Amino acid sequence: MWGIAALIVGLSAAVAALLAIPFRRWGNVAYVVVMATLFLLIRVGADQTIRPPLENWYAEKELAKDPLYKHIFDQYPELREPILTGVIHVANGGSMDSKEWSAMYHTIAPALQALIGKAPPEHIVRFMEVTVAAAKELQRQDPELCFKFLYPDPRGGIDSTRYLDPGTQKEMMKMLNEGAEAAVLHPHRFDGDLDELMEKHVAIDQFTQEELLAVATPNENTDAALACGASIRIFDQILKAPEPDRAELFRGLLTEG
Structure with a gap:
């Protein structure tokens, strides 16, 4: 899901740049180091807090366009999370031959x-x-x-x-x-x-x-x-x-x- 990854990187960079502004008086090198450090810290935090709900939202939005999965979501709401987990796993580079995908399909x-x-x-x-x-x-x-x-x-x-x-x-x-x-x-x-x-x-x-x-x-x-x-x-x-x-x-x- 490259769009989500790019969004997180962009947000992280923007927030890091804002937070690093007070450190400009220390000099350009110090400012860059601080901004890079903040970017990494924010990026890690974003991956853990922002990325999962964004991925769920995007996957659900795309699956809602598919008549079969729209039917399953409507008739079997309890299957929503297992399906989203499996789809996101594959979208992030996981194999359709993996245990995660097989478990989802078995469900x-x-x-x-x-x-x-x-x-x-x-x-x-x-x-x-x-x-x-x-x-x-x-x-x-x-x-x-x-x-x-x-x-x-x-x-x-x-x-x-x-x-x-x-x-x-x-x-x-x-x-x-x-x-x-x-x-x-x-x-x-x-x-x-x-x-x-x-x-x-x-x-x-x-x-x-x-x-x-x-x-x-x-x-x-x-x-x-x-x-x-x-x-x-x-x-x-x-x-x-x-x-x-x-x-x-x-x-x-x-x-x-």
């Missing part, structure tokens, strides 16, 4: 996921494709990770950044962000019959009663391998369905299921 992910069900068809399908790929990746490591990834409520979710390949994680974040933004700009709603769509495109007779129960009512005692495996098979069958049913099935599961 707001549920708010973004809540929007996916309203996204246009192509965004829903792309998001679910990468979600299924991530679930399979976690399944290979440990079915429990897969279960907690797909069903975070019963036994708590996971920090996917710790387990997923960086490329998969980056693609997930991209699809999640793009899908959520599209949902705010071009919201869709589910108008179909979920049961009818499921019967049409998912071969229920290929699943045992235990598998269907594990997927329909996941709880703290659910067999992780059973629920994870059955969920992935269901998603794979849906991904093979033609449009528009494929996107509508996922929309129904995300909003009605």
Whole structure:
């Protein structure tokens, strides 16, 4: 945020020059030394007291222009500070691969996921494709990770950044962000019959009663391998369905299921 940095430097220099005026009678060298010392002291103080609120104000002003983050600020005011912290961290030279940015994104992910069900068809399908790929990746490591990834409520979710390949994680974040933004700009709603769509495109007779129960009512005692495996098979069958049913099935599961 070069504008803020320049403003602080300018203010610090101006204040230092004013405060150093009484020392002019000591001579030019002494005056310059005093002014430089005052400038450094004021600059340090400004960085600690003036810079943070200015950065927050600027970041919030810029994010308010973004429809997605304006929506999140309006609907989830408690996420305002974590988002501003992450954005300012990156604006000040921090990496988007850093722990600070990942922590911020992990915090707001549920708010973004809540929007996916309203996204246009192509965004829903792309998001679910990468979600299924991530679930399979976690399944290979440990079915429990897969279960907690797909069903975070019963036994708590996971920090996917710790387990997923960086490329998969980056693609997930991209699809999640793009899908959520599209949902705010071009919201869709589910108008179909979920049961009818499921019967049409998912071969229920290929699943045992235990598998269907594990997927329909996941709880703290659910067999992780059973629920994870059955969920992935269901998603794979849906991904093979033609449009528009494929996107509508996922929309129904995300909003009605």
